[in-house]
Amino acid sequence: MFKVISNEEIAPQLHRMVIEAPRIAKARKPGQFAIVRLKPGAERIPLTIADDDPEAGTITLIIQAVGYSTKEIVATQPGEFIQNIAGPLGKPTDIEVWGKVVCVGGGAGTAVLFPLAKGLAQAGNELTTIIGGRSEKYVILFDELSAFSKQTIATTEDGSLGEKGFVTGPLKRLLDDPATKPDAVYAVGPVPMMRAVSDMTRPYGVKTIVSLNPIMIDGTGMCGGCRVTVGGKVQFACVDGPEFDGHDVDYAELAARQNAYQELDEHGCRLDAALA
Amino acid sequence: MAEISVKEKMAIERTKMPEQDALERSRNFKEVNLGLPLEWAVREAQRCLACKKRPCVDGCPVNVHIPEFLAKLADGDVAGAAQILRVDNALPATTGRVCPQEYQCEGQCLRGKKGQSVAIGWLERFVADWAAQNLAPDKAPAAQTGFRVAVIGSGPGGLTAAGELARAGHKVRVFEALHDTGGVLRYGIPEFRLPKRIVDQEVQNLRELGVEIETDVIVGRTLTLSEIREEYDAVFVANGAGLPMFLHVPGENLKGVYSANEYLTRANLMGAWMDDPCGTPIARGKRVVVFGGGNVAMDSVRTAKRLGADAAIIAYRRGKDEMPARKEEVKHAEEEGIEFHLLVAPLEILGDEKGWVRAVKLQKMELGEPDASGRRRPVAVEGSEFELACDVAVVALGTTANPLLTAAEPDLKLDKWGNILADENQSTSIPGVFAGGDIVRGGATVILAMGDGKCAAQSISEFLKGKTPKAPEKAA
Numbered sequence: 001m002f003k004v005i006s007n008e009e010i011a012p013q014l015h016r017m018v019i020e021a022p023r024i025a026k027a028r029k030p031g032q033f034a035i036v037r038l039k040p041g042a043e044r045i046p047l048t049i050a051d052d053d054p055e056a057g058t059i060t061l062i063i064q065a066v067g068y069s070t071k072e073i074v075a076t077q078p079g080e081f082i083q084n085i086a087g088p089l090g091k092p093t094d095i096e097v098w099g100k101v102v103c104v105g106g107g108a109g110t111a112v113l114f115p116l117a118k119g120l121a122q123a124g125n126e127l128t129t130i131i132g133g134r135s136e137k138y139v140i141l142f143d144e145l146s147a148f149s150k151q152t153i154a155t156t157e158d159g160s161l162g163e164k165g166f167v168t169g170p171l172k173r174l175l176d177d178p179a180t181k182p183d184a185v186y187a188v189g190p191v192p193m194m195r196a197v198s199d200m201t202r203p204y205g206v207k208t209i210v211s212l213n214p215i216m217i218d219g220t221g222m223c224g225g226c227r228v229t230v231g232g233k234v235q236f237a238c239v240d241g242p243e244f245d246g247h248d249v250d251y252a253e254l255a256a257r258q259n260a261y262q263e264l265d266e267h268g269c270r271l272d273a274a275l276a
Numbered sequence: 277m278a279e280i281s282v283k284e285k286m287a288i289e290r291t292k293m294p295e296q297d298a299l300e301r302s303r304n305f306k307e308v309n310l311g312l313p314l315e316w317a318v319r320e321a322q323r324c325l326a327c328k329k330r331p332c333v334d335g336c337p338v339n340v341h342i343p344e345f346l347a348k349l350a351d352g353d354v355a356g357a358a359q360i361l362r363v364d365n366a367l368p369a370t371t372g373r374v375c376p377q378e379y380q381c382e383g384q385c386l387r388g389k390k391g392q393s394v395a396i397g398w399l400e401r402f403v404a405d406w407a408a409q410n411l412a413p414d415k416a417p418a419a420q421t422g423f424r425v426a427v428i429g430s431g432p433g434g435l436t437a438a439g440e441l442a443r444a445g446h447k448v449r450v451f452e453a454l455h456d457t458g459g460v461l462r463y464g465i466p467e468f469r470l471p472k473r474i475v476d477q478e479v480q481n482l483r484e485l486g487v488e489i490e491t492d493v494i495v496g497r498t499l500t501l502s503e504i505r506e507e508y509d510a511v512f513v514a515n516g517a518g519l520p521m522f523l524h525v526p527g528e529n530l531k532g533v534y535s536a537n538e539y540l541t542r543a544n545l546m547g548a549w550m551d552d553p554c555g556t557p558i559a560r561g562k563r564v565v566v567f568g569g570g571n572v573a574m575d576s577v578r579t580a581k582r583l584g585a586d587a588a589i590i591a592y593r594r595g596k597d598e599m600p601a602r603k604e605e606v607k608h609a610e611e612e613g614i615e616f617h618l619l620v621a622p623l624e625i626l627g628d629e630k631g632w633v634r635a636v637k638l639q640k641m642e643l644g645e646p647d648a649s650g651r652r653r654p655v656a657v658e659g660s661e662f663e664l665a666c667d668v669a670v671v672a673l674g675t676t677a678n679p680l681l682t683a684a685e686p687d688l689k690l691d692k693w694g695n696i697l698a699d700e701n702q703s704t705s706i707p708g709v710f711a712g713g714d715i716v717r718g719g720a721t722v723i724l725a726m727g728d729g730k731c732a733a734q735s736i737s738e739f740l741k742g743k744t745p746k747a748p749e750k751a752a
Contacts, residue, residue: 023498037455041547043556044455084455086492217546217556220453220494221678222463223538224520227529234529236519239680253529256631260531261557263630 001081005058007074011133011140013065014108015074016050022057024049024087030095030119031211031243034059034087035219036073042083043069046216046238048112049088059085062111062140089219090242095119098183098207102174103149104167104197105131106189110140112211113188116243120186121148128180129153130170132189136161168196175204182206187246191255198246208246212237214257228254280322280350290392291320295608302581302612305467305549309373309398314354317402321349321357323394327386332396335384337727338371338436340364342381342396349399358407361400362414366439366482367432367726369408369474370461372401375723376602408477414443416486421445422745425736426508428495428681431459433514433713433725433732435482440733441512442485446740451493451504456545459516460722463545464537466575468582469605472544496680501688505708509746510736513696513704513711514729517719518678522671523567527625532559532633536572536672543579561668563587565636567622568672569599571721574606576670577614588614589664593621593641598651619643619654623661625669635663674719681715693718702732703739710735 003020010016024034033048051060065071076082093116101120105113110131121127129149133139135158146152153170154162163169167189174180185208187197194210201208214226214237221239228237231248235241294310295301301308312320324346332342341360348356361368377383377397385393423446427434430452441448456462458475483489493499495515504511520535522528534542539558542548546556564580566573569592581588590609592599595618599606610616617638624637640660643652677694689697689705695718696711698704704711712728714720 023493027498041555043546084492086453086455086494086498088497089494217538217541218454220497220680221519222517222675223541224522224535225538227522229529234522239519253631257529257531260559263531263632264557264559 001083002085004076004078004080004082006078007076010062012137013074014111014140015063015065017061017063017074017076018058019061019082019085020057021059021085024085025052025054025057025059028052028059028088029092030115031093032088032090033219033242034061034085035089035216036061036082037084038069038073038076039083042072044084044217044219045069045073046089046213046219048115048211050111050114062108062114064108064111086219089238091240093119093243095123096184097124099126100180100182101125101127102171102182102185103127103129103145104171104185104187104189104193105129105141105145106167106193107133107138108140109189109193109211110145112213113186114141114144116186116188116211117145118148126150128174128182130155130167132156132167132193134158166196167193168200171197171200175201175206184209185246186210191251191258194246194249195251198249198251202247209243210246210249211242212244212249212254213242214254215260228257282325285323285325288319288323290323291316291395291398293395293398298608298611298613301468302578305582307471308468308608309401311405312398312402317399318349318352320395321346321399323387324350325386329386331384331386332381332394335380337380337723338365338730340381340400345403346394346396346399349403354403354406355411357403358411361403362407362481363443365400365726366436366729367478368400368404370432370470370478371723371726372397372399372404373470373474374465376721378603380723413481413484415484416442417445419445420447421740423447423509423740423743424449424507424745424747426451426504426511427514428501428504428511429453429459429514429516429713430457430479430489431514431516431713431725432461432722433516433729434459434512435478436726436729437512437514437712437733437736438487439482439485440730441736442482442487444733444737446737448487449508450487450489451495451499452489452491453494453515454545455491457489457491463541464572464575466540466544466579467549468578469575494680496682496684500684501681501709502685505706507747509740509743510708511710512702512729512732512736513681513709513715514713514725515678515681515715517675517714519676520671521673521676523622523673525622525624527627527633528671530625530627530633531631532561532667533625533669533671534559536566536568536576536670537675539576539670540572540579543583549579549583558583559668560584561666563589563666564668564670565589565591565664565666566670566672567591569594569601570672570674571601571605573672574601574609576672578609578612580668580670581612581614585668589617589666590614591617591620591622591636591638591664593619593654594651595619595643617664621654621656626663633667633669635665636669637661637663675714677715677718701735702728703735708739
């Protein structure tokens with residue numbers, strides 16, 4: 001049992017939860033995730049560990065409440081318990097000293113980006129951070145990321161904050177200007193965004209790393225449900241990833257596999273029935 | 277009770293196992309075998325000739341005192357039989373259900389040479405189930421050694437070692453990666469073959485013996501083996517099977533294509549068969565093709581049938597005689613209407629416009645000369661390709677070693693497949709670290725893992741002799 005210490009809504013349906021998990025707090029490195037199962041009978045949900053405090057024995061999870069299970073998780077109040085948290089899982093981010101790095105976060109992916117960006121900054125990289133969302137209230141962690149970024153740029157689809165448009169707008173400018181051209185790009189967000197970023201950086205020959213979130217069950221390599229094709233080879237995101245070279249990922253396959261159970265729901269309306 | 281003559285014993289016919297009706301059970305997840313009534317069990321036990329050579333005991337990987345427990349049962353002393361059984365075997369209700377007895381105890385039984393062997397597996401199951409209802413579990417022994425032993429994995433190997441170690445007076449803590457106990461007994465073997473209440477009860481018996489179990493600890497990630505070694509006097513690694521193997525044919529990442537591990541984990545561990553809308557989903561195919569001929573393939577295809585498939589089909593590249601599955605599982609599968617496409621190999625998995633599997637493309641095979649495994653090697657028949665329509669495909673080809681624990685431990689020697697090297701005492705290259713089950717064998721059976729666990733527990737007690745506990749536990 002894992003005690004919830006705090007739980008705040010930092011954007012619509014996006015919660016920051018601090019949870020007691022001393023073993024994970026001690027072992028966890030940036031880029032790793034945990035599998036959360038709220039209660040008996042519930043699904044196992046992979047969630048990125050945004051931060052840790054080994055002395056307090058806590059981890060921070062940033063959770064987008066999009067489905068039945070994540071909605072139930074974020075409804076857990078401080079003082080209440082989560083039945084199971086297993087982790088840290090996945091390979092830690094390979095924090096390198098690249099020089100100039102652009103970190104790109106889309107929507108809730110910004111929460112996944114946050115620990116990577118922090119690690120990259122701590123290693124001495126010069127960070128430009130671009131974060132995007134549908135509108136102002138969906139752009140998260142701006143101040144937190146600004147604390148260690150040389151420059152932080154927000155984009156919104158409706159122009160309610162920062163630049164109107166997508167994250168690829170400012171990225172293009174940075175790539176085109178020799179003074180700002182990055183040595184590496186890290187991108188985390190919805191599959192179409194990571195695909196667009198990777199397509200954009202490819203002609204510039206800029207190393208691009210993405211963090212994938214396919215469907216997973218155990219998170220330890222046992223089920224193979226999270227398999228993705230990277231550079232023509234089948235990889236398991238849970239043990240070989242979750243970070244991969246963005247230029248090698250088969251995004252079409254990834255997007256299709258992510259939708260598998262929504263499509264099943266359309267047939268069976270399982271989720272709708274549960275939420276009604 | 278009066279002695280029964282050999283002649284009388286020989287005259288008794290092997291008992292039948294009452295089963296759920298095949299059609300009915302193919303649509304539910306209740307156990308297929310219903311268990312023997314007391315009178316039948318006693319009568320069956322009386323068939324044992326108590327022969328001198330005791331070949332059944334040699335055939336048993338955990339060396340259960342079979343003739344002794346059968347003798348008690350034959351006398352109607354079920355409690356006496358249970359006491360013998362529980363000391364020899366930490367999970368008797370499980371092995372009585374899932375062991376391939378035909379290759380082990382029953383395969384060696386003298387009565388099987390001329391006629392039918394004694395139904396040792398069914399009797400083991402009977403005695404274990406009776407004990408669960410009628411006997412209090414054993415408690416931790418009064419004499420504690422003060423040694424603390426860590427067991428990694430709560431599958432059959434780990435649980436067996438834990439039970440043996442606890443009975444030897446050591447303090448045992450089991451670390452389990454998943455959220456629940458039992459390993460393959462829970463995530464892999466379906467309810468209709470091994471009800472989860474049996475696993476719960478076997479685990480509870482170990483807790484009564486003083487075994488502590490901590491779930492959600494992935495050794496290699498949450499804790500490293502080195503960290504565990506600092507705290508514990510010895511370690512048994514039985515973290516089980518690893519990454520599923522795939523066919524490496526085009527189309528394998530289509531939606532509706534599962535590894536057997538994923539398919540069974542969804543159905544068993546995550547309870548997808550219970551159809552709880554809040555829980556884990558599973559694609560319920562109308563036509564399900566399962567690749568493989570082992571127990572995991574049989575479990576998958578029979579699960580598919582129970583999840584509502586009109587056609588649940590085995591596609592296997594050798595013949596029926598070459599199938600590694602337990603005979604009883606193949607028989608049950610046939611009775612339940614499972615279709616067998618034998619001597620076929622997959623070439624490709626074909627998808628529809630939305631990326632879901634719609635068919636598998638197969639090629640016919642014929643059997644050639646025996647290969648290294650002694651089974652006749654399948655050889656492709658040119659020009660024999662055909663398509664078999666399906667909406668779910670399950671790949672049950674086995675697993676490779678899980679690297680999570682071993683990657684963090686450079687001193688732990690591995691074989692070329694990444695499995696831990698262990699000697700006949702289950703000792704590894706690190707003193708005080710023992711290993712067994714699938715992480716050593718690369719994929720075997722429940723009972724072989726249990727044999728390793730039992731052997732490792734004895735080796736650990738031997739290893740600890742004369743040593744001083746690192747952090748002595750006060751005897752309770």
